[in-house]
Amino acid sequence: MASLGYYEILIVLGVMCFFLLSFWGIVNGLPWNWPLVGMLPDLLLHVRRFHDRCTDVLGRTGGTFLIKGPWFADMDMLGTVDPANIHYIMSDNFSNFPKGPQFMKIFDILGDGVFNSDGDLWRNQRKLARLQISHQRFHQCLVKTSQDKVEKGLIPILEHVSIHGLVVDLQDLFQRFTFDTTFFLVTGYDPCCLSSQLPDVPFSKAMDEVGEAIFHRHVVPKCIWKFQRWLGIGPEEKLSKACKTLDCIIGKYIMTKRDELSRGIKMEEQEDGVDLLTSYLKEDEMEGLKCDDKFLRDTILNFMIAGRDTTSSALTWFIWLVSTHPIVEAKIREELKDAMPTKEANKWRLFSVEEVGKLVYLHSALCESLRLYPPVPFQHKEPLQPDILPSGHRVHPKMKVMFSLYAMGRLKFIWGEDCFEFKPERWISERGIIKHEPSYKFLAFNAGPRTCLGKEVAFTQMKVVATTIIHNYHVEVVKGHHVAPNVSLILYMKNGLMVRVTKKWS
Known part of the structure; x- marks a missing residue:
């Protein structure tokens, strides 16, 4: 009962201050x-526009601001977008700024994975993952999986909605696309989330609830969420x-894969490549890591x-930006036209990974969106x-x-x-x-020793999808549809991306 009273007092204080702020301003x-x-x-008052509030406060204070938390909660936080600070933290003095024990408590669902761990455990996992x-x-698996899912998953749905003049949520399609491709690249199994029936997928829904x-x-x-x-x-x-x-679902796939390998089922890795789970289970050297079910x-x-x-978030924002900036869209289409034989310029066409890798303006547009x-x-x-x-x-x-x-992307001094x-x-x-921008200024793929290992994987998938849509279809956002970022760990659109799709070529 004492804990409950303490919780109620905190809520009353928060509500009182909330209304005081509402009437008195800031x-x-x-x-x-x-x-x-x-x-x-203030955090609670502006939580629905958290990202824009950060932009406003950090812009007013030269890029760094100390956020004071409740006296009993250890919630003091220094917000910064100063590139010099970021370079110092992410590279120069990396060893003094780990993820830390509080991070591991907040993200406890990730266990001891590479994105949640520090020290030797992190170094060993990262070395193995990079390998x-x-x-x-793996590259062979990436290329085939991405192209197959575009051709057999994404295109049939786009064709269907374009023929019947239907409205479709592109954000949902991109989430399904990246869920299927990522699940296959990681486990070797296709959950078929991107299909004409647009089925509910418990694993995908569970991941959304984890993020929230x-x-x-x-x-x-911390005392509140621990109490909850x-x-x-x-x-x-x-x-x-x-x-x-x-x-439950991950455990099932691990057990199935172990069973397949133990029974000597031939893995078709010569032509189509191989998934990460198979590679890990067949790896002789695990860098001191125990390849048990928990790992x-x-x-x-x-x-x-x-x-x-x-990747699905990046694709959603990119297609929206391109569809609402006709000049940029025209330049991408012109670059695609120049990259193909003249006789194919005004025809339906898919682009290979090798072709999209050479497109400078497309790559620049993706970086700008990120x-x-x-x-x-x-x-x-x-x-x-x-530290100082x-x-x-x-x-x-x-x-x-x-x-x-x-x-960081919205401050003039950067x-x-x-x-x-x-x-x-x-x-x-x-x-x-392509002009190089330092990672401590353009932090979309992290910086320093923790730079994202999947950067090229992400660019490959985004380019394959983007070129398919931009060359073959015209995307128009539904009139009156409100586009705004949600407030979550991943920057999705709060209301999805509702569009109409029309074919460019008969």
């Missing part, structure tokens, strides 16, 4: 540091059920969350030891350091006066090649 546009509850009321992802057999619950853990004090977990209510109840679903479960889930959510709408809009670190950042701000082990990738414009040309050098 001093100089910045959060007010209230007694006892710190800046939590597998860079292998030719983990974001909830970011914006409320203890009672089995709210987001924590959904998270618990989602975890059971994921564990495989954590590995599969980490790769699924990284591959499915981020700058404005990074799939992972924020991340945080915890210092092991007290290049900006002069002090940090200590009981606070987090948060980067807002969404805000990207110039035209930072809000969708302008692919900013990525092209005078020599007509």
Whole structure:
């Protein structure tokens, strides 16, 4: 009962401050540091526009701002988009800024996977993952899987909705596409989520519920979400059920794969490549890692969350930006036309991985979309030891350091006066090649030792899908459809992307 009373007092204080803020406003546009509850009321007041609030506050304060949490909750957080700070944290003093124990508690569902671990465990997993992802057999699997899923999954649906003049949610299609391809690349099995029936897929739904619950853990004090977990209510109840679903399904596929390999079923890896689960089970050297079911479960889930959510988010924002910027769309189509034989220019056509890899303007447009709408809009670190950042701000082990990738792409002191414009040309050098931007300025694929291993995988899939749609179809957003980012770990569109699709070629 004492715990319940404490919880109720916190809620009353939060509600009181919420209404005070609503009526009195905010001093100089910045959060007010209230007694006892710190800046939590401002966070709750603006939670539905969290990313834009970060942009506003960090823009007003030169790129770095200390967010004070409730005095009892250890929620102090230094928000920064200063490239010098990010370079220092992600590269120069990397060892002092691990994911940290609090990160592992918030993301406990990921277990000891590569995205959740630190130290030797992380180094060994990353080394093994890099070896597998860079292998030719995985590249073969990536190419065939992506092209097959476009041809046999995405195109039939686009053809159907275009013929019948139907409205379709492209965000949903892209989520299904990346779920199927990622699941096959990781496990070797196709869940057939992208089919004409658009079936409900328990695994995919469970992943969505995990994302919502983990974001909830970011914006409320730890004592609250732990109390909810203890009672089995709210987001924590959904998270618990989602975890059971994921564990059950992953366990089934691990058992099936082990059985296939033990019975000597021939894996067709010569021509079509091989999936990661098969590679891990057949790996002789595991870099000191024990290839038991828990390790495989954590590995599969980490790769699924990284591959499915981020790429589908990037595709959704990219197609929306291109469809609403006719000049950019025309330039991409012209580049595609120049890349193919003249006799094929005005015909239905799919593009090979080799062809799309040479398209400079398309690559630039994708980078520009990722700058404005990074799939992972924020991340945080915890210092092991007290430190002073290049900006002069002090940090200590009981606070987090948060980067807002969404805000980074919208600040003039980083990207110039035209930072809000969708302008692919900013990525092209005078020599007509891709201009390199340092990762601590363009953080969509992380930076330093934790730079994303799947960067080329993501670009390959995005280019195969994007060229198919842009060359063969015209996409028009439904009139009156409101496009806005959601508030979650992954930057999806809150209301989906409702469009009509028409064929360009008969």
